[in-house]
Amino acid sequence: MSDNRDYIFGINQTELDRLEFQQSVWKNVTDDFFRRIKIQKGWKCLDVGAGPGFVTMDLSGLVGETGEVTALEPSEFYLNYLKEECRKKNIQNTQFIHGNLEDVKIENNYYDFIFMRWVIDFVPEPEKFLIKLLGSLKKGGMIAIEDYIYEGIALFPKGGAFDNISEVMKSYYNLQGGDLHFTAKVPSIFRKNNIELVEYKPVSLAGDMDSGVIEWAHKFFNVHLQLMADKKIITQKEADNLLEDWLKHRYDPETVFFSPVIVDITGLKIS
Numbered sequence: 001m002s003d004n005r006d007y008i009f010g011i012n013q014t015e016l017d018r019l020e021f022q023q024s025v026w027k028n029v030t031d032d033f034f035r036r037i038k039i040q041k042g043w044k045c046l047d048v049g050a051g052p053g054f055v056t057m058d059l060s061g062l063v064g065e066t067g068e069v070t071a072l073e074p075s076e077f078y079l080n081y082l083k084e085e086c087r088k089k090n091i092q093n094t095q096f097i098h099g100n101l102e103d104v105k106i107e108n109n110y111y112d113f114i115f116m117r118w119v120i121d122f123v124p125e126p127e128k129f130l131i132k133l134l135g136s137l138k139k140g141g142m143i144a145i146e147d148y149i150y151e152g153i154a155l156f157p158k159g160g161a162f163d164n165i166s167e168v169m170k171s172y173y174n175l176q177g178g179d180l181h182f183t184a185k186v187p188s189i190f191r192k193n194n195i196e197l198v199e200y201k202p203v204s205l206a207g208d209m210d211s212g213v214i215e216w217a218h219k220f221f222n223v224h225l226q227l228m229a230d231k232k233i234i235t236q237k238e239a240d241n242l243l244e245d246w247l248k249h250r251y252d253p254e255t256v257f258f259s260p261v262i263v264d265i266t267g268l269k270i271s
Ligand SMILES: C[S@@+](CC[C@H](N)C(=O)[O-])C[C@H]1O[C@@H](n2cnc3c(N)ncnc32)[C@H](O)[C@@H]1O
Pocket: 004, 006, 007, 019, 023, 048, 049, 050, 051, 052, 053, 054, 055, 072, 073, 074, 075, 078, 099, 100, 101, 102, 116, 117, 118, 119, 122, 123
């Protein structure tokens, strides 16, 4: 199934399963971020690029019956999954917008809280994307971004093809205009648009062969290194060497894996 040509990692059950596993590994990081933000009952929230809505559902519990959470998502497949989960769990304070943010109409000066996790680094015009969202935020509202600054990823012991993975990943995102360093531009965009930078916090996970974080990375590289070769980002030989180095480490008790850095960014709309 493919109903969103723009999402480079694909719209299918394998990717949905990967996103679900990803949520299980990173949920604590996002929950801590939300605790620091102090999300309030009654808030109106927008979850941009919600995917299958794992965070949408968490947010809906945090804002309670008097609040509302709108999931904005271009993939009908992911949105239908979320609608069905909300029906099964009797979650009633969610709404849905189907489409790419660039193409849909969203309310002006409406939301108390706008969130996006692993979305803005994919989009071809991220500054424009962010500015559209800022228009939709109420005065006094908060915008929160959780996304990569794709540095720090490392597989120990070092010395193999995987040492170059960060450059390879940047080329993968660039293929459709994404920027894995966009989070470094956010503070200056906030400053130009009257948004106070409340938090800018790097987070990383690390673990050995039994950790969730290495399995999270495995689910990605085991599928996507070949897709990168198919899309001519790297040669078949490079993909084979990267995968060989990855698999050599994956089940080795000597291995320690570090995730790339994710940045938790919060901005407050002051006027
Ligand atoms: C890596 S997934 C993250 C899903 C979810 N935010 C999470 O953390 O589990 C990226 C999501 O962004 C969505 N997306 C991609 N481009 C988008 C755009 N231009 N506007 C809105 N959503 C977009 C994709 O369809 C996909 O569901």
